[in-house]
Amino acid sequence: MGIHKVEPSDAELVRRVRAGDTGAYGALVSRYRNRLGRYAVHMIGDREDAEEALQDSFVRAYRSLARCDDPSRFGAWLYGILVNRCRTTGARAARRRRMFVRDAQALDGAAHADRADRLDWTDAVDRALARLAPDYREAFLLKHVEDLEYEEIAELTGAGVSALKMRVKRAREQLQKYLREAEHV
Amino acid sequence: MFEREDETVERVIQHLRRPVAIDPGLDARVMREVAQVPREGRRGRPLWPLLAAAAVVATVLVARPWNRTAASNADTLQFVLVAPQAASVALVGDFNDWDPARSPMQTAHGAGIWATVIRLAPGRYRYAFLVNGVEWRADPNAPAARDDEFGTPSSVITVGGRGS
Numbered sequence: 147m148g149i150h151k152v153e154p155s156d157a158e159l160v161r162r163v164r165a166g167d168t169g170a171y172g173a174l175v176s177r178y179r180n181r182l183g184r185y186a187v188h189m190i191g192d193r194e195d196a197e198e199a200l201q202d203s204f205v206r207a208y209r210s211l212a213r214c215d216d217p218s219r220f221g222a223w224l225y226g227i228l229v230n231r232c233r234t235t236g237a238r239a240a241r242r243r244r245m246f247v248r249d250a251q252a253l254d255g256a257a258h259a260d261r262a263d264r265l266d267w268t269d270a271v272d273r274a275l276a277r278l279a280p281d282y283r284e285a286f287l288l289k290h291v292e293d294l295e296y297e298e299i300a301e302l303t304g305a306g307v308s309a310l311k312m313r314v315k316r317a318r319e320q321l322q323k324y325l326r327e328a329e330h331v
Numbered sequence: 332m333f334e335r336e337d338e339t340v341e342r343v344i345q346h347l348r349r350p351v352a353i354d355p356g357l358d359a360r361v362m363r364e365v366a367q368v369p370r371e372g373r374r375g376r377p378l379w380p381l382l383a384a385a386a387v388v389a390t391v392l393v394a395r396p397w398n399r400t401a402a403s404n405a406d407t408l409q410f411v412l413v414a415p416q417a418a419s420v421a422l423v424g425d426f427n428d429w430d431p432a433r434s435p436m437q438t439a440h441g442a443g444i445w446a447t448v449i450r451l452a453p454g455r456y457r458y459a460f461l462v463n464g465v466e467w468r469a470d471p472n473a474p475a476a477r478d479d480e481f482g483t484p485s486s487v488i489t490v491g492g493r494g495s
Contacts, residue, residue, distance in 0.1 A: 168362075168365060168366060171361075171362070171365055172358060172362050175357075175358050175361050175362070176358060179353055179357060179358060180350060180351070180353060183351055183353035183357075184347075184350065184351040187351045187353075188347055188351075197353060197354055197357055200353070200357065201357055201360055201361055201364070204361045204365075205361060205364045205365060208361075208365050208368065209368055209428045209429065210428075210429050212423075212429055212430070212431075213429060213467070213483050215483065267346070268346070271343055271346050271347070274343070275347075287347070290340075290344045290347075291344060291347045291348055318340050321339075321340055321343055322339050322340060325339055325343070326339075
């Protein structure tokens with residue numbers, strides 16, 4: 147009943163963009179910004195770097211739209227670009243992240259002395275996630291947070307399904323370990 | 332014990348699934364950048380409906396995919412592809428926004444040897460050949476792009492450094 151707004155499909159929007167309707171790309175950006183942004187923020191760990199990676203991925207996708215073979219799967223294609231971009235950013239930020247972890251460990255020491263300074267759950271999760279190896283973090287986020295199937299993740303990352311399952315399992319184990327350590331600070 | 336551990340991870344997952352606030356200005360920044368993409372790049376030809384119908388039987392026999400013909404800050408490079416039965420070939424890559432209209436290749440004497448010359452500043456570029464407007468081909472005599480995220484074959488050229 148009533149008036150239902152029918153959103154154009156990804157394929158339709160891609161078709162419009164290819165026909166010269168740049169504005170249609172805005173609808174695609176709006177459609178995917180939050181979900182992809184969440185992945186980038188958790189994967190990279192720095193909001194500014196994540197937004198830069200997200201923006202760059204949208205622009206790269208636009209420039210390369212002719213290479214999107216299946217416009218109905220634009221979202222998956224865009225994910226692939228972002229996953230790649232996050233890897234590049236992650237490698238650049240690795241040194242910074244290591245410094246962050248060292249600082250955090252120093253902070254842990256202080257917290258041990260004064261339990262009133264214990265970091266809250268959000269910080270604990272963020273820090274546990276940051277301590278995972280990038281390929282573990284990537285697999286865990288795509289599987290459990292972005293809710294993708296292993297076959298889809300394999301397509302995005304180029305890794306085999308069994309390797310991905312192993313990464314997710316290790317990521318779960320390590321997250322438990324790191325969070326348990328945080329609880330006992 | 333296991334239940335408790337699973338509960339911890341599930342709690343992490345639920346926490347991470349919460350929406351993350353993204354800068355509201357991001358969309359506008361993307362669209363500003365997009366608006367600066369050259370007009371012909373924005374009009375990329377719709378290729379996908381033709382893919383199924385494509386029946387390109389040309390064989391790639393290229394021996395020298397590109398040759399340096401001058402050296403300066405920007406190098407002049409000749410890209411060559413042998414595709415005897417192709418009706419058109421375009422060079423597409425990072426350097427021309429993957430727009431086939433910007434670097435069409437020419438064939439001489441009807442021998443199916445397609446070539447084009449472009450100038451490239453030092454850097455690493457990914458590129459491919461677009462045959463008959465529908466078939467993406469990597470350069471068979473150049474390194475494959477290992478980090479290609481677009482799902483079509485492409486090659487890599489490094490200009491002004493080792494490997495070029």
